[in-house]
Amino acid sequence: xxxxxxxxxxxxxxxxxxxxxxxxxxxxxxxxxxxxxxxxxxxxxxxxxxxxxxxxxxxxxxxxxxxxxxxxxxxxxxxxxxxxxxxxxxxxxxxxxxxxxxxxxxxxxxxxxxxxxxxxxxxxxxxxxxxxxxxxxxxxxxxxxxxxxxxxxxxxxxxxxxxxxxxxxxxxxxxxxxxxxxxxxxxxxxxxxxxxxxxxxxxxxxxxxxxxxxxxxxxxxxxxxxxxxxxxxxxxxxxxxxxxxxxxxxxxxxxxxxxxxxxxxxxxxxxxxxxxxxxxxxxxxxxxxxxxxxxxxxxxxxxxxxxxxxxxxxxxxxxxxxxxxxxxxxxxxxxxxxxxxxxxxxxxxxxxxxxxxxxxxxxxxxxxxxxxxxxxxxxxxxxxxxxxxxxxxxxxxxxxxxxxxxxxxxxxxxxxx
Numbered sequence: 001x002x003x004x005x006x007x008x009x010x011x012x013x014x015x016x017x018x019x020x021x022x023x024x025x026x027x028x029x030x031x032x033x034x035x036x037x038x039x040x041x042x043x044x045x046x047x048x049x050x051x052x053x054x055x056x057x058x059x060x061x062x063x064x065x066x067x068x069x070x071x072x073x074x075x076x077x078x079x080x081x082x083x084x085x086x087x088x089x090x091x092x093x094x095x096x097x098x099x100x101x102x103x104x105x106x107x108x109x110x111x112x113x114x115x116x117x118x119x120x121x122x123x124x125x126x127x128x129x130x131x132x133x134x135x136x137x138x139x140x141x142x143x144x145x146x147x148x149x150x151x152x153x154x155x156x157x158x159x160x161x162x163x164x165x166x167x168x169x170x171x172x173x174x175x176x177x178x179x180x181x182x183x184x185x186x187x188x189x190x191x192x193x194x195x196x197x198x199x200x201x202x203x204x205x206x207x208x209x210x211x212x213x214x215x216x217x218x219x220x221x222x223x224x225x226x227x228x229x230x231x232x233x234x235x236x237x238x239x240x241x242x243x244x245x246x247x248x249x250x251x252x253x254x255x256x257x258x259x260x261x262x263x264x265x266x267x268x269x270x271x272x273x274x275x276x277x278x279x280x281x282x283x284x285x286x287x288x289x290x291x292x293x294x295x296x297x298x299x300x301x302x303x304x305x306x307x308x309x310x311x312x313x314x315x316x317x318x319x320x321x322x323x324x325x326x327x328x329x330x331x332x333x334x335x336x337x338x339x340x341x342x343x344x345x346x347x348x349x350x351x352x353x354x355x356x357x358x359x360x361x362x363x364x365x366x367x368x369x370x371x372x373x374x375x376x377x378x379x380x381x382x383x384x385x386x387x388x389x390x391x392x393x394x395x396x397x398x399x400x401x402x403x404x405x406x407x408x409x410x411x412x413x414x415x416x417x
Contacts, residue, residue: 027119028072034112035065041105057103060095067091085120089113089129100140107137111164118168123176130168134161225261229254281310282317282344286324290342293328299357300339308346316406319381320344320353323389323402326378327355335359335398353402361393378402 038061046054071084093113099106110133117126142157232254240247280288283305294301312320324342331337337359345352375391378400382389387404 028068031068031072031112031116032065034109035061035068038106038109042103053102057099057106060099064092064095067095089117089121093129093133097136100137104141107141110134110137114164114168115171118171123169123173126168127165130165134165137161225257229257229261232257282312282321283309285321286342286344289321289324289328293332293340297332299331299337301342302340303342305344306346308351309344312351312406316351316385316404319385319387319404320351320402322381323353323378323400324355326375327400330362330375331355331357331359331398334362337397349405351404351406354399356394356397356399358397360397361395362391362398363393 039058042054042057042061043050067088071088096106096109096113100110114130114133117129121129138157232250236247236250236254239250286305286309287303290301290303293299328340331340335357337357340355340357343354345354379389382402382404385404387402389403390399390401392399392401
């Protein structure tokens with residue numbers, strides 16, 4: 001057994017911080033006061049006639065004070081080790097046994113050690129130690145005069161010892177219960193801190209994924225456009241000397257391509273500037289998206305959210321919100337719709353976002369079109385979290401379904417936050 005292993009750590013204490021320190025100082029004052037009282041009684045009863053026996057008793061009491069003060073007052077490690085407790089109890093009780101042999105009137109110090117054992121040790125060692133102290137006191141005090149003491153005196157000693165034992169056992173149970181509660185509270189606080197750290201890491205990961213996706217979109221879309229513009233401008237420059245009208249028509253096409261690229265670039269930059277969900281709930285952010293979309297486009301927009309929408313982890317909530325934004329952007333640009341319906345449905349281990357419009361319907365090969373970075377971006381977001389994205393032409397419009405596997409956070413955690 002490792003004697004230096006913490007036996008009573010901060011998490012085992014029935015109280016915490018300054019409150020426990022006050023409690024500790026009170027019991028230290030009682031213990032040190034008991035030693036001071038023993039010295040005072042020795043001096044008082046033998047004033048003017050101190051012999052070697054009294055001097056030895058005072059010396060032994062001072063040694064006990066030192067044994068107590070070292071682990072309890074001087075070594076402020078924040079915990080007691082098994083070695084601390086072993087040295088203290090064996091040393092102090094051993095000295096007390098010798099003191100009791102020299103001066104039986106010191107028997108009451110044994111009750112102090114009983115209280116300390118029930119306050120610092122588990123139940124079984126405390127019970128065994130208390131039984132040993134009680135038997136030793138009986139052997140030293142009552143055994144030599146067993147034939148001369150009355151049955152009432154003997155019964156009084158036994159009954160008093162039993163009452164002390166029951167009282168101390170009750171106090172020990174209270175302390176153990178308080179320590180267990182303190183340990184559970186400490187573990188809960190540690191778990192909450194780990195959960196908050198995990199939430200923070202998920203949020204940071206979601207931001208990094210979004211930046212990576214936007215950077216890739218900018219590279220693919222803007223890079224492709226610039227290369228195309230460069231090639232076609234060179235062709236128009238050569239064609240201008242031969243066919244000015246054809247070159248002019250080609251330049252008009254390049255202007256349209258440039259405007260389209262500028263719109264795409266503005267949308268990507270807007271995505272980069274978007275602050276994300278931040279402290280907003282997903283429900284609040286989605287409602288804002290729906291209201292803004294309806295006011296901006298004049299398209300009738302309805303939404304439905306289930307109660308678990310705000311129990312999604314940050315990475316999943318961010319993805320759902322971004323996909324909804326992209327779906328509305330596609331409706332605005334391509335669908336020619338009159339109505340849009342948005343629903344967020346939570347099942348046991350998944351969440352599904354549905355966006356459905358009554359527009360012209362998405363072509364079957366829409367995702368293969370070179371300029372459809374929005375659809376590909378939605379799929380990358382969803383599949384990056386292990387989900388699935390379905391884009392369907394319903395015959396009377398388009399339906400987008402994004403499903404993510406999730407583990408919902410407990411409602412109590414959200415209430416605490």
